[in-house]
Amino acid sequence: MCGILGYLGRDNAVDVLVNGLKRLEYRGYDSAGIAVLQQGRIEVRRSVGALRNLEESLKRESLFGTTGIGHTRWATHGKPSEQNAHPHCSGNVVIVHNGIIENYLTLKQRLENEGYVFESETDTEAIAHLFAFHMQERRSFLQAFRAGIRELRGSYAIAGMCEAEPDMLLVTRSGCPLVLGQNENAVFLSSDVTPLLAHTRTVTFLEDGDLGTLTPRGVTVTDGEGRPISRETSHVDWNAEAVEKGGAPHFMLKEIHEQPEILLDTLRGRYSYDAGDADLLDVTIPLETFRQVRRMWIVACGTSWHAGMVGKYLLESLIRRPVQVDIGSEFRYREPLVQEGDLVITVSQSGETADTLAAAREAKRLGARVLSIVNVVGSTLARESDGVLYTRCGPEISVASTKAFTSQVMAFYLFALHVGRTCHVLNPEDGRWWLDQLAAVPGYVEHVIKHEAELVSLAKRFYRKRNFIYLGRGINFPIALEGALKLKEISYIHAEGYAAGEMKHGPIALIDEDVPVVVLAPRNQLYDKTLSNLMEVKARNAPVIALVSEGDHSRDVSADCVFAIPDCHALLSPIPLAVALQLFAYHVAVLRNIDVDRPRNLAKSVTVE
């Protein structure tokens, strides 16, 4: 998730762009840049790291121009670096982009054959060269822009300008937000309204396929073929912080609601349907490693450890290979029996968790290859691993991890599919079947979010309770742990996650009418066993909240409360179940008036032991 910005008016674009990018830093902050037209020439300034580095650069060598574009980056393709920072130029065209171009490699190969030289690792640079290519054959930037857009596949919000046509900015979107604004002195474009609030509160939200032309005369919107489109203007009365949260009261709720799109982004451009295989380009570990690997380990902390546990069930179920899961702080001091040739998979949203980093270093010292599933591109763990599978879920601001967790699990689905196909345990038809299943997961999450009101009702009924038990079996056991962690870390209620079959070995002594029990009972081969556990706790007067598959009207689900997730394959239930439990925990915490985004005693990234 990145932030794009554009300005065309009477003032110095540099000031407007830099101040506006500060408002977009929550969308990405690993690098930033601007381009302005200065005396008819495109001048670009980019800096890696925080936006203040760009400001310092501009103080050292100032720029002036009344037309310009800017960008603050959350890396998906290519590490955070000045070279990979936007804007990207080609010939007399310069652009900024938010999103993921799925077919950029195909475009890149074609454009390199045409003689274009790529300087960055980004998918965005292919867009710049594509526009420049079409400029050679067409009379105007607008015609070249339209022709180039027709060839893009994936998600994008793009803004571009051209030296030859200085009084014009062009924008378009597909799957990423883009908003236009204007006042008596200028026209603006942005990924969201926050930077515009200082200049205007009357804005126009573009829709997918819209193409905006910004000139000193104002803004026009057409479709890709140039047919005029009428878009309503809106008046924005949000304050800037509310806009950063997308109108949600907390980043956590915004990030929970982002998950359908995030899961699509985690999948985008990462599979070949014809081959029935995941296409993990950025993993950069030789495929032979997966064929030869004797043992696999998964090491992580907290919520990421729970994702690793789901990964274990997936890998052992799909490819019948043993996988050991470990907590980072245990693994690093246990003199683990890792041997040469083992594969250690570390999982971390931040890529900076001290215990996970130490575990990865210990694994490498023992001769293992380390593959990391990480969200922050260029983080320490990413840089020190032999291969990285990025989750691409954008900045996760809230301390409680939600979209990072589900994108980690989705990354494990892709990895398990890839290893299964590489080891010929799965054939292309199996692979295509699995890809069809994974494509349905964002819809499952949308279903859960659509029924959020039911989870609010559950929260209202139970938010005063002081102890909870969460039960799950099989691949949903880690989800019981994750649901309990979500509740305890943001509502300060004591909650324990247990393997449902464990209750009779002691924890059932905790059960009484004041201990609500959340039972994860989707349709699967352990359903009957789980229902027995539900009846056991029900018999001891515990209030039971059952999460079941839609259409499960089994007379035995005599829970006090039932929430249904879509009826999906047994191995796919973790993500919709996790989202339901995220929403339940969130609404309980809100009812308890807790600062959901900044819960006490916790940090977003535990970079110390």
Ligand code: AGP
């Ligand atoms: C989860 O909600 C917590 N924020 C915490 O458990 C977190 O998952 C853990 O600290 C690991 O962080 P990482 O994914 O950045 O390594």
